[in-house]
Amino acid sequence: MSGTSPGTPRLFSRGSWDEARRVADILRGETVGGALLLAGAVAAMIWANSPWSGVYESLRAVRVGPAALHLDLSLAAWASDGLLAIFFFVAGLELKREFVAGDLRQARRAAVPIAAAFGGVIVPAVLYLLVTLSSGAGGAARGWAIPTATDIAFALAVLAVIGRYLPAALRTFLLTLAVVDDLLAIVIIAIFYTERLSPLPLLGTLVPLAVFALLVRRRVRAWWLLLPLAAATWALMHASGVHATVAGVLLAFTVPVVRSERAGDPDAGPGLAEHFEHRLRPLSAGVAVPVFAFFSAGVALGGMSGLATALTDPIAVGVVIGLVVGKPVGIMAATWLVSRFTRADLDENLAWVDVGGLSVLAGIGFTVSLLIGELAFGAGSERDAHVKVAVLTGSLVAALAAALVLRLRNRVYRRIHEAETADRDHDGIPDVYQERP
Numbered sequence: 390m391s392g393t394s395p396g397t398p399r400l401f402s403r404g405s406w407d408e409a410r411r412v413a414d415i416l417r418g419e420t421v422g423g424a425l426l427l428a429g430a431v432a433a434m435i436w437a438n439s440p441w442s443g444v445y446e447s448l449r450a451v452r453v454g455p456a457a458l459h460l461d462l463s464l465a466a467w468a469s470d471g472l473l474a475i476f477f478f479v480a481g482l483e484l485k486r487e488f489v490a491g492d493l494r495q496a497r498r499a500a501v502p503i504a505a506a507f508g509g510v511i512v513p514a515v516l517y518l519l520v521t522l523s524s525g526a527g528g529a530a531r532g533w534a535i536p537t538a539t540d541i542a543f544a545l546a547v548l549a550v551i552g553r554y555l556p557a558a559l560r561t562f563l564l565t566l567a568v569v570d571d572l573l574a575i576v577i578i579a580i581f582y583t584e585r586l587s588p589l590p591l592l593g594t595l596v597p598l599a600v601f602a603l604l605v606r607r608r609v610r611a612w613w614l615l616l617p618l619a620a621a622t623w624a625l626m627h628a629s630g631v632h633a634t635v636a637g638v639l640l641a642f643t644v645p646v647v648r649s650e651r652a653g654d655p656d657a658g659p660g661l662a663e664h665f666e667h668r669l670r671p672l673s674a675g676v677a678v679p680v681f682a683f684f685s686a687g688v689a690l691g692g693m694s695g696l697a698t699a700l701t702d703p704i705a706v707g708v709v710i711g712l713v714v715g716k717p718v719g720i721m722a723a724t725w726l727v728s729r730f731t732r733a734d735l736d737e738n739l740a741w742v743d744v745g746g747l748s749v750l751a752g753i754g755f756t757v758s759l760l761i762g763e764l765a766f767g768a769g770s771e772r773d774a775h776v777k778v779a780v781l782t783g784s785l786v787a788a789l790a791a792a793l794v795l796r797l798r799n800r801v802y803r804r805i806h807e808a809e810t811a812d813r814d815h816d817g818i819p820d821v822y823q824e825r826p
Contacts, residue, residue: 422674423546426755429682430781437687445687459628465768468684469760472677474623474637476756477575479673480541481641482666484568489646501727502562506569508723509751510537510577513715517707524703532704532765534581535776536711536783538574538757541567542678543784544750551792556739563747566720574757578632582764591629594636597621602643605661632764678756685759688777696778704772705779708758712783713790716752721745746794752787754780 436445453467454460462470488494513536521529544567548560601618609615619640627633645660690696699705724744762776 422678423542423544423549425675425679426540426542426682427546429679430686430755433683433685433687434781437689442689449684449687458624460624465684468681469763469768470627470633471623472681473756473760474634475669475677476673476681477571477634477637478641479666479669480568480571481638482644482662482669483564484572485642485644486646486662486666487565487568497731500731501724502565503569504723504727505562505720505748506566506573508719508721508726509539509566509570509716509748510534510573510719512719512722513537513711516715517711520707520710521703524706526703528766529704529707532708532762532772532776534574534577535758535761535765535780536708536715536754537570537577538754538761539567539570539716539751540753540755540757540784541571542674543755543788544753547753547788547791548750548795551795556743559739559743559747563750566751570751571757572638574761575632575635575638578761578764579635582761583631585630587629590625591631594622594625594629594639597625598636598639598643601640605644608661610661610664634760681756682759685763686777686781688774690778699775699778700782702772702775702779704766705775705782708776708779709783709786712752712754712758712780713749713786716754716787717745717748720748720751724748740798742794743798746791746798749787749794750791752791753784755784 433445436442439445449463449465451464452461453464454462488499514533517533517536518530521532541564544563548563597618601615601622604614604618619636622640623633623636626636626639641662644662644665646662647660690699700709721741721744758780759777762773762780766772766776
């Protein structure tokens with residue numbers, strides 16, 4: 390790398406100190422969320438395979454909500470339609486902030502995770518279709534999007550354990566990749582998994598959404614005004630037939646990231662996005678996603694024979710291959726193509742094996758993969774049960790493979806970490822962020 394000219398663009402080059410510090414804060418929060426998510430999933434699996442499995446299924450089926458508004462939903466439906474809307478709202482805030490005020494507002498930085506996210510969606514979908522169509526499994530094609538999503542909480546929790554010294558640029562890459570991945574997933578859900586569409590409720594969502602946007606633009610943060618508008622937007626989206634989680638992303642995109650972009654303006658500074666993200670991220674990572682995992686991950690395996698039956702289903706095989714093989718191949722291929730056509734080199738402290746390890750880690754799919762499985766084959770169906778087993782298996786294999794690769798690079802990561810955190814002038818900012826390029 391030393392032979393490259395100073396003006397040569399670099400992939401995964403170091404960002405600003407403010408951005409690195411912000412990403413570190415997010416990683417700490419998501420790590421706790423990942424542990425809670427794992428706890429919810431394990432509890433569901435144990436309960437669903439215990440003598441009291443009937444109680445678990447009865448709990449999932451309990452219906453609550455106003456029947457007059459067609460919102461008398463089961464607890465499982467409230468978890469997938471309602472709680473995940475909070476998750477996608479936070480993801481939408483993070484994505485908007487990255488591209489408006491973060492380091493990714495620069496096109497050359499944004500191109501890499503965006504291209505990688507698209508690669509990580511396309512290749513797993515193609516591999517899934519190749520496996521399922523060649524097997525002749527009828528109706529299996531509906532699940533093509535299941536292996537396309539990366540679970541932010543799980544992936545970052547694993548990263549915190551196995552990649553303590555991973556360079557900040559790669560951490561930012563994984564975070565941004567996962568958020569863009571989720572946005573692509575919600576677009577896929579809205580377009581391909583909307584079976585019925587009611588135009589009037591869909592148009593009706595524009596009214597509370599517009600009022601919500603107007604209020605947040607005026608810096609209104611009163612929950613008693615904003616929460617009813619957000620709930621109305623969600624309810625109308627649900628009634629329209631489009632998956633209600635789409636409302637979370639739409640609401641997030643209306644929230645301003647900065648108050649004013651005019652130089653010298655006394656009103657300049659952070660917008661409401663930072664405030665909402667700070668308030669809602671603990672709710673999303675600590676409650677919404679773990680509760681969804683608890684109501685979605687419980688599947689009766691029926692012993693080793695049942696597990697073997699599930700994993701020999703072509704749909705399950707396609708999901709596992711999509712997560713374990715398709716994700717890393719798609720992300721690596723897209724990243725390489727960006728470097729090839731932009732003539733960008735990796736940062737001098739990194740190697741392609743680092744990107745490879747991170748790409749394998751992106752094969753951990755859980756929250757959105759389980760949601761798409763339910764939408765594709767129907768919650769509680771036999772195929773949905775096989776999808777759950779496949780998602781859990783593929784995610785576990787991806788986590789173990791990533792751990793193997795990234796652990797081998799741990800010594801290099803430690804050297805980079807020590808260089809980044811050196812603060813010889815004791816001003817609270819690592820010296821590496823004060824060096825001239």
